Amino acid sequence: MPAEKPTRILAVSNQKGGVGKTTTAINLGTALAAIGERVLLVDMDPQGNASTGLGVPRETRRITIYDVIVDGRSVDDAAVETAVPGLHIIPADADMSGVEIELSQADRRSYRLRDALALQGSTGKPRYDYVLIDCPPSLNLLTLNAMSAADGVLVPLQCEFFALEGLTQLMKTIDMVRQSLNPALEIQGLVLTMYDRRNALSGQVSADVRQHFGDKVYEAVIPRNVRVSEAPSFGKPVLIYDLKCTGSQAYLRLAKEVVARERHRRAKIAA
Numbered sequence: 001m002p003a004e005k006p007t008r009i010l011a012v013s014n015q016k017g018g019v020g021k022t023t024t025a026i027n028l029g030t031a032l033a034a035i036g037e038r039v040l041l042v043d044m045d046p047q048g049n050a051s052t053g054l055g056v057p058r059e060t061r062r063i064t065i066y067d068v069i070v071d072g073r074s075v076d077d078a079a080v081e082t083a084v085p086g087l088h089i090i091p092a093d094a095d096m097s098g099v100e101i102e103l104s105q106a107d108r109r110s111y112r113l114r115d116a117l118a119l120q121g122s123t124g125k126p127r128y129d130y131v132l133i134d135c136p137p138s139l140n141l142l143t144l145n146a147m148s149a150a151d152g153v154l155v156p157l158q159c160e161f162f163a164l165e166g167l168t169q170l171m172k173t174i175d176m177v178r179q180s181l182n183p184a185l186e187i188q189g190l191v192l193t194m195y196d197r198r199n200a201l202s203g204q205v206s207a208d209v210r211q212h213f214g215d216k217v218y219e220a221v222i223p224r225n226v227r228v229s230e231a232p233s234f235g236k237p238v239l240i241y242d243l244k245c246t247g248s249q250a251y252l253r254l255a256k257e258v259v260a261r262e263r264h265r266r267a268k269i270a271a
């Protein structure tokens, strides 16, 4: 029997707000599940937008990521099913704002998520192929937990003038995490979001980013598409809300690219 595929843990992160982190976590997660991967989305943002966007209402969020990180609840217990087959989520709640204080004296305070994810599947449930962590925009203990747990950082970049500015900050953070908490942390890839082909600036930002980061930038580009922004208010990923729209199709292309690159990366390591 072939060895079980290891879980690939990706932090969806960018210290700028409103660049498409949550949208990418939800819809890349959905698209990966749609092409047959087992996916866990970890909502690490106290705003809980990923939870809401996937149709997990606040009153049903029984065990949250707070309980995992602060109280040591297991990932297997905390993960709940979504309407998307193969996609589970650990929801977030506003009570996460207390995490910094609760953990100020705790052992391995930056590794709480990593330790919890290492035990996934130990209760007999199948392990995940991908874990996507939707990070908050700030650099706090939650973000550090995400980056300590992650194999790679997936960076959504909004195609607008200040895109590169936020990136410099993120690259510094990644370097800092490598030096102190997680030397193996990679940049998984950058994905251009909210691309508007009628806007010359979108093209310019895209060209700049590709020149700077080369093939770390995914070929799939997520267009600005009103269906993408409507879907969360229905508690649905855009792929379920409107599979045919340009946003859904772009997230499907991204998912295929992520999987293909992952396969390639593994083949290179094995060789």
Ligand code: ADP
Pocket: 016, 017, 018, 019, 020, 021, 022, 023, 024, 049, 137, 193, 194, 195, 222, 223, 224, 225, 226, 228, 229, 230, 247
């Ligand atoms: P972040 O998590 O980085 O703060 P979000 O994913 O919440 O960013 O996106 C910010 C806003 O932009 C949201 O209102 C979202 O619906 C909208 N948005 C994100 N991606 C797209 C897109 N491709 N087309 C249109 N609107 C989008």
Ligand code: MG
Pocket: 021, 022, 023, 045, 049, 135
């Ligand atoms: Mg968000």
